[in-house]
Amino acid sequence: MSETAVLLENIRKTYKSALSEKAAAVENISLSVGKGEIFGLLGPNGAGKTTTLKVVLGLVLPDEGSGSVLDFPLGSKAANSKTGFLPEQPYFYGFMTARRALDFYGKLFGLDASERESRSRSMLERTGLRYDSSLTLDKYSKGMLQRFGIAQALINDPELLILDEPSSGLDPVGQKEIRDLLLKLRDEGKTILLSSHQLSEVENVCSSVCIVSNGKVAREGKLHELLEIEDLIRIELKGGKEPSANLKKLVREIRATSDGIVAELRKDALLQVIDEASSLEMEIRSITPIRKTLEDLFMEAIKEAR
Amino acid sequence: MRNIGNIAVNVIKDSFRRKLFLFAFIFGVALLGISPVLPTFELGIRASFLRDISLSLSSIFGVILALILSVNQISQEMEKRTIYNVLSKPVSRLEYFLGKYFGILATIIVILLIMFAEVLVLIFVRIGVFTPILWQGFLAIFLECSIIASFSLTLSPLTSIPINVFSTILFYSLTHLKSGFLYEKLVEGIHGAARIFTWLIYYLIPNLENFNLSQEVGYGKGVSAPHMLRITGYAVLFACAFVIIGFLLFRRKDL
Ligand SMILES: Nc1ncnc2c1ncn2[C@@H]1O[C@H](COP(=O)(O)OP(=O)(O)O)[C@@H](O)[C@H]1O
Numbered sequence: 296m297s298e299t300a301v302l303l304e305n306i307r308k309t310y311k312s313a314l315s316e317k318a319a320a321v322e323n324i325s326l327s328v329g330k331g332e333i334f335g336l337l338g339p340n341g342a343g344k345t346t347t348l349k350v351v352l353g354l355v356l357p358d359e360g361s362g363s364v365l366d367f368p369l370g371s372k373a374a375n376s377k378t379g380f381l382p383e384q385p386y387f388y389g390f391m392t393a394r395r396a397l398d399f400y401g402k403l404f405g406l407d408a409s410e411r412e413s414r415s416r417s418m419l420e421r422t423g424l425r426y427d428s429s430l431t432l433d434k435y436s437k438g439m440l441q442r443f444g445i446a447q448a449l450i451n452d453p454e455l456l457i458l459d460e461p462s463s464g465l466d467p468v469g470q471k472e473i474r475d476l477l478l479k480l481r482d483e484g485k486t487i488l489l490s491s492h493q494l495s496e497v498e499n500v501c502s503s504v505c506i507v508s509n510g511k512v513a514r515e516g517k518l519h520e521l522l523e524i525e526d527l528i529r530i531e532l533k534g535g536k537e538p539s540a541n542l543k544k545l546v547r548e549i550r551a552t553s554d555g556i557v558a559e560l561r562k563d564a565l566l567q568v569i570d571e572a573s574s575l576e577m578e579i580r581s582i583t584p585i586r587k588t589l590e591d592l593f594m595e596a597i598k599e600a601r
Numbered sequence: 602m603r604n605i606g607n608i609a610v611n612v613i614k615d616s617f618r619r620k621l622f623l624f625a626f627i628f629g630v631a632l633l634g635i636s637p638v639l640p641t642f643e644l645g646i647r648a649s650f651l652r653d654i655s656l657s658l659s660s661i662f663g664v665i666l667a668l669i670l671s672v673n674q675i676s677q678e679m680e681k682r683t684i685y686n687v688l689s690k691p692v693s694r695l696e697y698f699l700g701k702y703f704g705i706l707a708t709i710i711v712i713l714l715i716m717f718a719e720v721l722v723l724i725f726v727r728i729g730v731f732t733p734i735l736w737q738g739f740l741a742i743f744l745e746c747s748i749i750a751s752f753s754l755t756l757s758p759l760t761s762i763p764i765n766v767f768s769t770i771l772f773y774s775l776t777h778l779k780s781g782f783l784y785e786k787l788v789e790g791i792h793g794a795a796r797i798f799t800w801l802i803y804y805l806i807p808n809l810e811n812f813n814l815s816q817e818v819g820y821g822k823g824v825s826a827p828h829m830l831r832i833t834g835y836a837v838l839f840a841c842a843f844v845i846i847g848f849l850l851f852r853r854k855d856l
């Protein structure tokens with residue numbers, strides 16, 4: 296058993312159309328989703344997120360590149376039987392009730408009748424659709440469809456959950472509910488691969504991200520590592536004498552606060568700054584690595600990829 | 602392969618929901634509508650005539666039904682994106698394609714059986730003759746429908762509905778013209794490379810006139826068992842060929 300849930304290597308995909316050869320939807324995407332994490336595929340509209348997820352599921356066949364899902368080939372029955380998928384703007388058979396539709400999807404996984412019954416019930420409960428389960432799906436609102444989409448993606452108790460823009464089009468309450476549900480599912484040990492163009496959603500739930508732009512990977516890694524600005528530290532000092540010229544020379548930036556100073560400096564200057572501060576009888580209040588916001592990182596990555 | 606059944610059952614349920622079974626009702630009304638225009642001959646001729654026109658009418662209805670069922674079966678699921686919720690599950694594209702096809706065939710069988718019963722009852726009520734030999738005619742209609750359905754289903758993921766309808770009608774016309782017109786005018790009348798090419802086309806498209814038994818069943822005693830077997834084999838051959846081509850094209854289709 297490897298620790299990787301999803302692996303993509305140098306995926307390339309150009310949609311063929313009869314009229315013209317279009318630009319590649321996905322030019323070169325490699326990523327690796329670790330088991331048990333929430334992995335965010337982040338990118339502007341048209342970046343190739345949906346195409347990438349479809350490649351993972353075997354709905355779209357890549358022109359080049361390879362990959363695996365839970366150590367099985369992309370799109371294989373073995374892989375798909377342990378995966379749940381919520382498509383972008385999901386749509387279901389409108390004439391079925393939620394319960395009937397879940398029953399149908401359960402059948403496709405080969406679940407027996409009692410399993411289907413009990414899993415449908417608990418998934419409708421979880422997604423807050425218990426009281427709407429006998430309504431046909433064409434009467435569902437957008438938010439309800441999204442929640443039903445998650446219910447059907449969980450019907451087989453999947454190891455891996457793939458969600459394409461799970462909270463797009465939802466109001467803030469709906470978004471928060473989805474977020475809480477995702478965190479709970481992660482705590483239960485599921486791996487989640489989601490795509491989003493909403494920075495806050497990714498920032499709040501994902502431990503790893505892959506920023507894609509124009510079909511290419513612009514950044515990939517653990518979110519907290521990506522947000523750290525290399526070598527920069529912020530130190531907050533209180534009291535003491537006026538900052539000396541020596542101190543000012545050691546730091547990159549210095550700013551007075553009501554009862555002291557805040558300075559930004561390179562990591563390797565830290566010990567000298569501490570020495571200097573103690574000779575100035577200043578008290579160290581905090582030392583923190585400087586972080587970018589996800590927005591900074593996103594904009595920087597997108598600009599570089601252009 | 603379990604999921605072939607699940608997909609097929611869903612096609613049948615969807616046909617119910619689309620009220621396609623009203624088709625059998627409309628057929629009944631049409632049948633009643635044309636049966637009064639009977640020439641007043643002796644009983645035997647009237648029976649033959651009734652059998653003949655009801656088989657012809659059934660054939661038209663069957664073919665239209667096959668077309669309606671197949672033409673948007675897959676394209677609609679692609680357009681509405683419901684296909685994602687099926688093919689992202691452990692359902693292979695082969696299971697999906699075959700499930701759709703068998704679901705269509707099952708629906709056609711049910712509706713043709715109702716139509717068959719209607720014809721038997723009508724002929725019995727009008728002239729007091731019970732003519733079970735008509736089953737041969739209906740089986741032949743079903744075989745023809747299975748080829749039409751396989752052709753249209755093959756095009757379904759690839760083309761828009763109007764193009765599919767147009768192509769299927771063209772296919773239907775060609776396959777019916779084939780035995781007479783095409784053979785005489787094309788195959789006999791040209792020479793050289795064009796002749797070889799035309800021969801190829803001639804043998805690549807089925808001859809759907811083989812499934813028109815309205816003469817034999819209407820005016821005669823029907824056809825022999827070996828003849829039924831022969832046309833069944835002929836239909837299976839072409840339906841399989843189209844289904845295989847359809848699957849191969851659908852297998853690599855981006856969804
Ligand atoms: N079925 C398709 N046929 C042709 N082009 C497509 C198709 N699907 C997506 N594209 C194009 O591929 C690019 C990437 O699309 P997509 O993967 O949907 O991006 P995202 O999900 O990040 O918004 C876009 O330029 C889009 O227009």
Ligand SMILES: [Mg+2]
Nearest residue numbers: 344345346383
């Ligand atoms: Mg998308």
